[in-house]
Amino acid sequence: MQKAASDKNNEVIAAQLAPVGRETVQDRVYSELRRALIGGLFEPSQVLTIRGLADALVTSTMPVREALGRLITEKALEALPNRSVRVPPITLERIDDLLRARILIEGEAIALATTLMTSRQIATVEAMLGEWDEMRALKHKKDVDREVTLNQSFHFEIYRACGSAVLIPMIESLWLQSGPCIRVAIYAFSDAGEVDTAQYHRRIVAALSAQDAQAAREALVADISRPFTFLRNKMQSADSKD
Amino acid sequence: MQKAASDKNNEVIAAQLAPVGRETVQDRVYSELRRALIGGLFEPSQVLTIRGLADALVTSTMPVREALGRLITEKALEALPNRSVRVPPITLERIDDLLRARILIEGEAIALATTLMTSRQIATVEAMLGEWDEMRALKHKKDVDREVTLNQSFHFEIYRACGSAVLIPMIESLWLQSGPCIRVAIYAFSDAGEVDTAQYHRRIVAALSAQDAQAAREALVADISRPFTFLRNKMQSADSKD
DNA sequence: TTTTTTGATTTGTGATCACACTTGCATTGA
DNA sequence: TCAATGCAAGTGTGATCACAAATCAAAAAA
Numbered sequence: 069m070q071k072a073a074s075d076k077n078n079e080v081i082a083a084q085l086a087p088v089g090r091e092t093v094q095d096r097v098y099s100e101l102r103r104a105l106i107g108g109l110f111e112p113s114q115v116l117t118i119r120g121l122a123d124a125l126v127t128s129t130m131p132v133r134e135a136l137g138r139l140i141t142e143k144a145l146e147a148l149p150n151r152s153v154r155v156p157p158i159t160l161e162r163i164d165d166l167l168r169a170r171i172l173i174e175g176e177a178i179a180l181a182t183t184l185m186t187s188r189q190i191a192t193v194e195a196m197l198g199e200w201d202e203m204r205a206l207k208h209k210k211d212v213d214r215e216v217t218l219n220q221s222f223h224f225e226i227y228r229a230c231g232s233a234v235l236i237p238m239i240e241s242l243w244l245q246s247g248p249c250i251r252v253a254i255y256a257f258s259d260a261g262e263v264d265t266a267q268y269h270r271r272i273v274a275a276l277s278a279q280d281a282q283a284a285r286e287a288l289v290a291d292i293s294r295p296f297t298f299l300r301n302k303m304q305s306a307d308s309k310d
Numbered sequence: 311m312q313k314a315a316s317d318k319n320n321e322v323i324a325a326q327l328a329p330v331g332r333e334t335v336q337d338r339v340y341s342e343l344r345r346a347l348i349g350g351l352f353e354p355s356q357v358l359t360i361r362g363l364a365d366a367l368v369t370s371t372m373p374v375r376e377a378l379g380r381l382i383t384e385k386a387l388e389a390l391p392n393r394s395v396r397v398p399p400i401t402l403e404r405i406d407d408l409l410r411a412r413i414l415i416e417g418e419a420i421a422l423a424t425t426l427m428t429s430r431q432i433a434t435v436e437a438m439l440g441e442w443d444e445m446r447a448l449k450h451k452k453d454v455d456r457e458v459t460l461n462q463s464f465h466f467e468i469y470r471a472c473g474s475a476v477l478i479p480m481i482e483s484l485w486l487q488s489g490p491c492i493r494v495a496i497y498a499f500s501d502a503g504e505v506d507t508a509q510y511h512r513r514i515v516a517a518l519s520a521q522d523a524q525a526a527r528e529a530l531v532a533d534i535s536r537p538f539t540f541l542r543n544k545m546q547s548a549d550s551k552d
Numbered sequence: 553t554t555t556t557t558t559g560a561t562t563t564g565t566g567a568t569c570a571c572a573c574t575t576g577c578a579t580t581g582a
Numbered sequence: 583t584c585a586a587t588g589c590a591a592g593t594g595t596g597a598t599c600a601c602a603a604a605t606c607a608a609a610a611a612a
Contacts, residue, residue, distance in 0.1 A: 090391075090393075090603095092564090092565065092566090093565080093566070094379075094565080094566085117592085117593065117594090118593075118594070119592080119593070119594095127566090128566065128567055128568080129567085129568095129594090130565080130566050130567065130568090131565085131566070133376070133594080133595085134375070134376055134379050137336075137376050137379060137380055138379055138380055138382075138383040140380075141380040141383055141384055142383055142384065142479075143475075143476075143479055149332075150573090150574065150575090150593095150594095151332075151573080151574085151593080151594055151595085152574085152593075152594080153594095161475075162475070162476075165474050165475060165476045165477075166476055168474070168476075169474070169476040169477055169480070172414065172415070172418055173414070173415070176414055232407050232410070232411070233385075233403075233404070233407060234385070234404075234407045234408055234410075234411045234484070234487065235407075235411055237384075237385055238411070238480055238483070241480075242476070245476065332573095334594090334595065334596090335595080335596070336595080336596085359562085359563065359564090360563075360564070361562080361563070361564095362563095369596085370596065370597050370598080371564090371596095371597085371598095372595080372596050372597065372598090373595085373596070375564080375565085376595095392563095392564095392603090392604065392605090393563080393564055393565085393603080393604085394563075394564080394604085395564095
């Protein structure tokens with residue numbers, strides 16, 4: 069068989085078949101744990117065991133231990149001297165530390181994105197605002213999980229536009245670390261229900277449309293500061309009560 | 311035996327014995343690979359195999375594969391679709407991307423450190439300048455490895471003073487990613503020999519002593535930009551030649 | 553000579569096992 | 583009654599094996 073003919077034949081096949089992907093079990097475990105962490109499904113200080121997670125995820129211990137190791141290196145989980153691993157506990161210092169880092173890095177990312185985003189990309193992000201209204205329309209059932217996912221998609225759609233392969237993984241790591249912290253804030257907001265996240269996001273989109281990097285940065289800071297300051301106040305009042 | 315007596319007895323023993331430490335093999339492998347990466351011992355695009363590293367480090371494959379997984383998640387190494395792992399290749403975009411992130415984050419860290427460092431801590435850092443003169447005195451043998459270690463110690467002694475448990479691991483990750491890139495610059499500087507790193511570090515110490523955060527940030531930016539701009543120029547001239 | 557095929561070797565992934573350490577609880581002793 | 587001891591279940595770590603996929607080189611076909 070000639071080379072050209074063979075290639076042509078392969079191309080025809082490739083046009084019909086969808087790539088099957090080769091995600092490993094370890095990757096799936098890792099993604100699943102990430103999702104749970106960012107979504108605040110684990111509580112701070114909760115201890116995780118390899119065998120326990122392996123049972124819950126219906127695999128063997130091997131993929132789980134490697135996924136845990138990865139999460140520990142990005143500070144999403146914490147290795148105790150006993151060699152057990154837990155979700156990092158919340159402290160006031162950690163809250164301030166995380167918020168400061170997020171303002172610094174995500175602020176820079178959105179400023180870069182502002183100068184780079186095409187109107188096509190802005191339109192995509194703007195379209196995501198609609199989903200919020202849609203969700204609020206049927207507000208009888210508060211779907212916290214979907215809210216978290218939507219919020220994440222919105223932010224990262226913008227961050228990806230900054231075009232930095234270095235900053236984006238750092239932001240992901242920050243979200244991973246923030247997840248368990250803002251867990252309580254997420255549920256509290258969902259209960260309160262009124263002060264709408266979409267409102268903050270609209271301000272961000274407006275700044276992006278105006279190509280005003282400084283305004284975009286400030287709108288973003290207001291958005292991500294909200295759960296942190298809420299949590300901060302809550303912890304301080306709890307401390308003073310003790 | 312009474313509790314008090316037992317405790318007292320244990321205290322006496324504890325005063326005589328040094329804690330034995332429980333570092334795992336995996337931790338040692340991870341540290342060793344980190345050291346090699348930051349020191350620029352691996353070249354960009356070099357492929358690493360689990361069994362090859364296990365043989366070189368005289369262990370089994372298990373600790374190595376977990377260490378590699380951790381390094382991949384912090385982008386110090388890269389997983390190819392073939393599932394082999396390599397040191398990330400250098401591109402112009404990546405150089406600029408890394409430098410921008412380092413300026414942003416390390417600049418913030420040193421600005422924070424400036425307001426927090428005690429005169430005691432500054433003295434410690436200042437003392438490290440002496441080692442450079444010492445090393446230059448016997449410049450017959452250029453010890454690149456020691457130079458890298460000394461540079462790392464100097465910077466992280468300052469960064470640790472910023473007191474951010476979030477920023478410091480990020481900086482470590484950035485150094486890990488920069489290591490292979492600035493490898494060529496390190497050796498080139500060591501060959502040139504004249505433009506002294508200590509000179510840049512003296513400017514940093516002076517700014518710290520003056521508690522001038524802005525000056526410290528600028529001095530730091532000048533210091534870390536040097537190898538990157540060197541490398542950038544070198545790559546551009548190489549490109550134009552092709 | 554160039555291309556394809558075939559087969560052997562190498563490599564990553566996941567499962568299982570052995571071992572050491574920790575933890576929790578019941579037992580023993582004062 | 584309470585602390586110390588001893589035992590048993592649980593847990594992380596590292597080693598080894600089986601398997602599938604990738605790689606490379608030699609042989610076969612064009």
